[in-house]
Amino acid sequence: MNEVPDLRRGPHPDTAVILKEASRLLDPPTRRLFLRNAVGLGTLTMLSGCTVVDDISAQRVLNQMSNFNDRVQAWLFNPQRLAKQYPASAITRPFPFNAFYGREKAPEVDAEAYRLEIAGMAEKTDQWTLPDLHALPRTSQITRHICIEGWSAVGHWEGVRLSDFLARIGADITAKFVTFRCEDNYSTSIDMASALHPQTQLTFWFDGEVLPRIYGFPVRLRIPTKLGFKSAKHIFEIEIGNEYTGGYWETYGYNWFSGL
């Protein structure tokens, strides 16, 4: 970029993420325009005092392709298609622990003090205690958890169908996103179609016992139609909304939809 005379500073290391995050807030036509012109405009360069030109092109194309892949996957998603169920003999024991920290760092949540919070587009935003949640209609599944890293394991999860729960709280199911915020500062979000899938579960039990700490006590998501990292653990807040909220791994460039 020879015509830019004075480039004393390198690009901000998070430029790509910032641009992608910013673009997510826009409606699709504006987003395309924004991403197409982000480099040419130089607006960000002026505002932030650092250039977005150097590092951005390849990353920008890759991010756009990832957004395109989100749309392809949403189109491929069949809301009636069930993930395969396995017999109890197929359950993987011990089930692998996986998080962005070691198992000793898994959050300790006080069962008595715990409250599940509801935010956004729902009629009933009362908090839920653990006994209230445990009293909800119980469903069970033995399905394969597939990690984006490439390993997989079969587990047994029990809890309430997320679609039942969303109905109970009067959630607006025309909203686009359901976001899960967690005690370990993790978060992720899913599309409403996947949230309403019959196997998408708000989970309280694992392998016949109360959800152990390392597997997401007291409440986790179990969504066998998506990669493992979408099954958020230690959930304390569920938000229903139309604004894209991304998630922990998503900000590192992992594909948002991540459907199976």
Add this chain to the structure above:
Amino acid sequence: MTSSSVDSSPEPPARTTIHPVVVRLTHWINAFAMVLMILSGWEIYNAYPILPFKFPASITLGDGLASGILWHFAAMWLLVVNGLLYVGYGFISGRFRRKLLPLHPGAVIADAKAALSGKLDHDNLSQYNAVQRLLYVSVLLAGLLVTLSGLAMWKPVQLQELTALMGGFDNARIVHFAAMAFIVLFTLVHVAMAFLVPRSLLAMLRGR
């Protein structure tokens, strides 16, 4: 353009063209897309190796799993669109049938022996010998297998019959890896042969 410039043109008549422009274009785009797919695939493999080794980070594409996946699933579209064009042309034009068939085991063995003893001639580049036919058919099948096993891993719920056909999710990884390994070996031989018979490389560049 004047008629004299046409007359003096060094271009040969169309019938001497060995590789039509569609084939040459899709060949090189495929080569590029394949390199992107394989190198980013190695980066993804490294996140959870199924064999007791990792690929050196210096030769993989992508800095970590997230970017390896971004590359893989972007290059995928280039490979798919280009591949459909190539395969579609191969079938519709009859090129596959003309160039790759018939394929007899006896001819393969005879040509392999001739090749190893240095007696296989390459005078007519427009006609593939039996060993070439076998290798080209094999790599097309490996391409099909790597695509199907890739789809089986990408969509093990939506395409669960395909995943079952691959022996389940974990096994699909092994199939995907094996098909990749075959394609890499083919490519090594293919590139070596192209340099041993430079006219064949020229033909893929300028068509004759």
